[in-house]
Amino acid sequence: MPKILLCFPEGKHKVLTMSYDDGRAADRKLVEIFNRNGIKGTFHINSGLFGAGDRLTEEESVELYQGHEVSAHTLTHPTIARCPKEQLVYEIMEDRKNLERAFGYTVRGMSYPNGSFNNQIKEMLPHLGIEYARVVQTTKDFALPDDLLAWRPTCHHNQNLMNLAESFISLHKVQYLYLMYVWGHSYEFDNDNNWELIEQFCEAAGGRDDIWYATNIEIVDYLHAFRQLKFSAAQDFVYNPTANSVWLSVDQAIVEVKGGGQTWLT
Structure with missing residues (x-):
């Protein structure tokens, strides 16, 4: 019997993802840095606040975030653990509707506004079409999530980012899968006058x-x-009923299991 292990696409063992909240004007510079370095981000947006203060307008957001993911952050950014469930439903579903109408794809994730959530909220999310939700508590490690509705990132960008990046880049043991997940708010780089931090990270x-x-x-x-x-x-052999390819290590050989078909492994 073969030894079969999951890999990331093309047989890779490391994945990097970035997660930024609120849709503020500083996202313009952040997206440019990501694009220059081939990095993808998820941007969690309050659609009820488009154009308020220094938040991006809907029209600019649609253009700016191309090639990245736009995800929910509730309609108006309330502290949802303090809200009645009826307001929670409204805040998430209206945010999804607005974002889906603007961006043209199904919005299936979110980050909790103000980091606010509880078990009741987590239990409701799948019924509202939400498949993952990011929290603000961090792990400082590179493990895959065991609870997608309380997805803990590796670090905030102000939490020892470059040292963690160095550790992540140096990881090489192929018997493991590694995830580095960085979160924050782009306006924090303006507030802290440290844009060089994210530029150095993305370049590395x-x-x-x-x-x-x-x-x-x-x-x-x-x-x-x-x-x-x-x-x-x-x-x-294995059958893949989904549309997406999955890569496996089969006795240390990399095999692509294409979507919608059967693949022989031996």
Whole structure:
């Protein structure tokens, strides 16, 4: 029987994702830095606040975030653990409706505004079409999430970012999968006068052949696709019912399991 292990696309073992909240004007500079270095981000937007203060307008957001993911952040950014459930439903569903109408794809993730959530909220999210939700508590490690509705990032960008980046880049043991997940608010770089931090990080971590650069939802979809694979009892072939390819290490050889078909493993 072969030894089968999940890999990231093209047989990679590391993935980097970035997560930034609120849709503020500083996202213009942040997106330019990401694009220059081949890094993908997920941007969590309050659609009810488009154009308020220094927040981007809907029209500019649609153009700016191309190639990245736009995700929910509730309509108006309330502290939702203090809200009645009826308001929670309204805040999430109206945000989804507005974002989906503007960006033209299904919004299936969010980050909790003000980091506010509880178990009741988590239990409601799948019924509101939300498949993942990012929290503000961090892990300081590179493990994959075990609870997508309380997805803990590796670090905020002000939490020892470059040392963590150095550790992440140096990881090489192929028996593991590694995820580095960085979160924050782009306006913090203006407030702290430290844009050089994210520029140095993206220059160091971007453009590397051994890292998969993905949005939050791309990671979620990839993990779901792996879990839906249908292996034969002898594990000599596998059927992939999804539309997405999944890469496996089969006795240390990299195999692409294409969507919608059957792949022989031995």
